[in-house]
Amino acid sequence: MLILSDLTKKNIIIKFKMMVSLLFATLIDQYSFFHFLPFQPSFTIITLFYWTFFFEYHMSFVVVFFLGLLTDILGGSLLGENTFVLLAFYAGISFYREYFTERSQYEWAILWGSTIVILCVHFLLIWAIHKRIFFCIDPVIGHFFSLLFYPSLKRVMFWFVGEEE
C-alpha cells in the first residue's frame, strides 16, 4: 500500500490545481470568451505568471511546453509560436527570481518587464516566420488589460489554491 506524506499529498493537490487553472485559462483565452477585442486579456499569461512567481517549485519546462502546444493547437496559430513565447516568458521570470531575488518582491516590475519582453519576442517571431514587419496596437492593449485583470486573478487563485497571500 502506498503511503503518502502530507507534503507529498499537498504537492499533488497543488499540481492538480495548477493543471486545472492553466487549462481553464487556455480554454477561456482561445475561445474568445468575452468577444471584447482588442480589450481581451490573456488569462494564460497571467495565470502562468502567478504559478511561476508564487509556486515556481511546481512549474517546469515540460508543463509550459505542453501548455504552449495546447494554446497553439486550440488557437489556430502556427504550432510552436505560442510555445516559444511561453517558454521564453517562463524562463525569463524563473531566471530573474533565482539570480536576482528569491523574495516575492518587485512582482509588478517583473510582470511589466516580462510582458514587454514577450510582446517583443512575439513580434520578432512573426517577423521571422512571415518575413514581414508586423506591428499593431491590439496586442499591446490586450496585455495592458491582462495587467489590469491580474490583481483580481491573483485573489481568485489564492482562494482556489487555498494559500494565504
Add this chain to the structure above:
Amino acid sequence: MSLDNKNNASKFYVRKPFLKQVNSTFHAYKQLILFVFFAITTLFILYVAAANSMFAQKARLIVMEIFHPIARLSHVPSKGVQHTKVKAHDWIFAYSKLQTLKQTVKEYKEREYYIQKLEHENAELRRLLNVTEAIHHVLKQSLSSHTQKTFVKSLLLGQGLNQGIMAQSPLVTQEGLVGRTVESSDNLTRALLITDLNSRVPIIIKPSNKHAILMGTNSDYPVLRYLPYGTEIKKGDIIRTSGSGGLFPAGIPVGTVEKVTADEAVVKPFAKLDSLSFVNILTHELNTFSSKFR
C-alpha cells in the same frame, strides 16, 4: 507563514528551473539542458509547421477533436451572452428594421422578373458555348468557436469531412466573403478569416477592373497588395473576388476601399467578422468534361 519563508523551509524538495544551489553537477545543468532542449524542439516544430506540413495539420486536428467537447462547454455562456445581445438589439430596433425589410422586399420583387430572364439567358448561352464551370453547393454552418485573437483570426466549425466539408472551401455570409477552410478532420473544420495574417485572396477592383491580392494584417482591415503600376484607387471602390487561382469563385463581394495611402489601400470587409453566428460554406463539385462524359 509567508511564501518566502515557506520556500526557504522547503528547500530540500524545491525544484527550480535553473537550480542555482545544488549538490551534483548533473542537476545543476538539468533544467538548463531542459530549457535548451524544449526551445530547440519548439523551433523545430515551428519550422515544420511553417513549411505547411501535413503531419502538423493532422496532429493539430486530432488534439482539437479531443478538446472540442470541453471547449464547446466553455463556449456556452459566451454564446448565450451574444444571443441575448442580438435579441435585445432586434427588439429595440424592430420598427426601423421592419421598414427597411419592407423596402428591400419591394426592391427584390421588382428585380425578380429581370433575374429570371437573365438566368434563362445565361443558361441558354452556357449550353450553346458548352461552358464548364465549378458548381458550388452551399452548406449552412453554425460556429463552434470564434478565435479572434491579436495574432490569429480563425473560426472553428463543428462539422467536417463526414458532412462533406473539405479544406480550401470558401466561406461567405449574406454580406460577403468571410474566409476559407484550412483544415478538416472527420467532425471539425478550422477556417481562416480574410483578416488573418496568412490570408491571401485574389481580387478585382471595381470599377477599374484591376487585379490585386487582398492580404490580412491581423487587424480589422486587410490591405491590397501587388497592384498594377499606375492603378488609380479611390475610397469607396468595390472589391470582389477575381476567381484567379480557382479557390474562390469570381464575383463574391469582399469589401470597399476605406483608405488609400502611398503604399497600400486599406479595405473594409462587408461581412461583420466580429459577430458571426452562421457561415455558408461553398463546397466544390466540378461539372466538367470528366463528369459529363462519365
